Amino acid sequence: MDTPxxxxxxxxxxxxxxxIEAVLECIAPTVDWRVVGPASLPFPTQCNTRQEVGQFFKAVAADGEITVFEPREFIDANEHIVVxxxxxxxxxxxGKPFESEWVHVCTVKDGLLTRWIEFFDTAARLTA
Structure with a gap:
């Protein structure tokens, strides 16, 4: 089995x-998938199933074109990984650009992501 x-x-x-299909294969059927921010974001801020996470990715794609996505550091804390x-x-x-540093907190159990929480500059996103 792969490590977390x-x-x-x-x-x-x-x-x-x-x-995205390969991403979804890494996610448990039941998951705690959250974006810490207001419900006014144009994508779901809480998902509880792999299928809901699939809808999250569709909404994120509809929100804009990601021109840079850089995971810069992975911090290993056993089953918890911070990115x-x-x-x-x-x-x-x-049509305006938006950029932000972000933090993702992940938990992996039995080889699947069971938790993913995102923190980013939601205020800057909502005013862009």
Missing amino acids: MEVVKRAYQAFGRND LGFVRVILSKT
């Missing part, structure tokens, strides 16, 4: 090549 770090890195590599990174998006609604 290997599972997380595989999911991020799949996202980086826009292979630090950066994103730049051209927003669909306004």
Whole structure:
């Protein structure tokens, strides 16, 4: 069985090549998937199933074109992995760029992601 770090890195590599099906294969059927921020974000801020996470990715893609997605550091704490990174998006609604550093907190159990929590500059996103 893959280590938690290997599972997380595989999911991020799949996202980086826009292979959402491969990302979803890394996620448990029941999951705690959250974006810490207001409900006014144009994508779900809480998902509880792999299928809901699939809808989350569709909404994120509709929100804008991700031009830079950089997981920069992976911090290993056994079943918990913290990922630090950066994103730049051209927003669909306004055509304006938005960028932010982000933090993702992941938990892997039995070879699958069971928790993913994202923190980023939601205020800057909502005003872009």
